[in-house]
Amino acid sequence: MTKRRLLAIVSTDKENRIRCQHNECNHPVYSAIHVVLDDATLKVIGSTCFKEGYPDLKSKAKFTERFGETGRKLNPEELAQLINNTEQLVEKLSAEYEAHIAVEKIHLEDAERYKQELEQQCINAGHELREQRLRTDQISKQEAIRRWEEFNEKVAKRTAELALIAAKKITFAPLPASNWVNPKKSALALILKDGSAWVRCEDLNGRHRLYPVEPSNEWETMLPTRCAIADIASTSFVLKNVVDALFILRTRGVLFEHVYSCFKEAMSAVKNNKMLVDSDRRTS
Known part of the structure; x- marks a missing residue:
């Protein structure tokens, strides 16, 4: 069974156009150049010929999809590789893609780490707020107890004073x-x-x-x-x-x-x- 796969989509300047290799089309192309692996053979094909000759393949190349429909722009050295050593260029694009994926993975991990840190900060802030409320409630309760004890102490003191006065049969004035x-x-x-x-x-x-x-x-x-x-x-x-x-x-x-x-x-x-x-x- 013939193996056909779109490896990359690239582009170059108009003055550096290359020839489409699909069925001897030989039409000059410079934008959305499709690099296709067709039964172990690498071919450089224009977008129109790709649609006509490979209708079963989606126009999405893993190595260059992030560069949009026109593909990755080639510099002169890479253009020469495309013409003379397409396999080497594909390997380079593959390496770039793997490096890009690695960087994206790091970015995603950093983003996830940052998200987790924010979530933990929110959790910590919630714990701190609850602890602060508990401390405030505790202080309020302690203050209420202190006032209550102070009041009882005053009452007890006054009661003792009045009891002493009563024992001596001396008229006393109660608390107003x-x-x-x-x-x-x-x-x-x-x-x-x-x-x-x-x-x-x-x-x-x-x-x-x-x-x-x-x-x-x-x-x-x-x-x-x-x-x-x-x-x-x-x-x-x-x-x-x-x-x-x-x-x-x-x-x-x-x-x-x-x-x-x-x-x-x-x-x-x-x-x-x-x-x-x-x-x-x-x-x-």
Whole structure:
């Protein structure tokens, strides 16, 4: 079986035209010169004769395809090789092609390496960002714990001071509500039939408290410890269970109950309504 293969496509200047070797065509050609291996014989053929004589071959030559349809431009020395020693020129073009492939392989490897480095940088950046967020969260938590401990320390210190004062039967001034109440949180005003008045509020640490307005001497015994802890320093209950604490107070009978946007408004409402309640009691 005859072996036919297109090895290369080359070109030269018009004044250096060569003769087409296809079936003694002898037509001068200078652009898109096809170098064909035809049954162990190398032939130099013009593009028109190639299409007519080798319709089974595609007009793509591996060695020179990267140079386009007109092929690789030959210098004078290479043109002489094409005419006198075509095999040597083909070997040169083959070597060029292999060198080109090697360089392309290096470029592809470099590009792939660069891509992997970029991907790794993105991964590292993501890890670093997550670690930074974790560090920030940890710092925030530590700061919150520090503030909480600081607050508890102040409360404990004040409680100890007040306990000492109480033991000596000396009148003391509790912490003003303005020192611990969160002024931006809503508050519940509550007046009971037994004459006591309360404000349910939140402190600066987000804990719910019940603040007795004009408390009696034994105010700290009015709620069980299972739902509230009496904080002597601030004259208020720290609530463990808000629902239970309010339920216990409401069982004593409610004369007035309303939610206000802040502690100050609730206190004002309690005092005003308590005055009316006390006045009604005196007149009755």
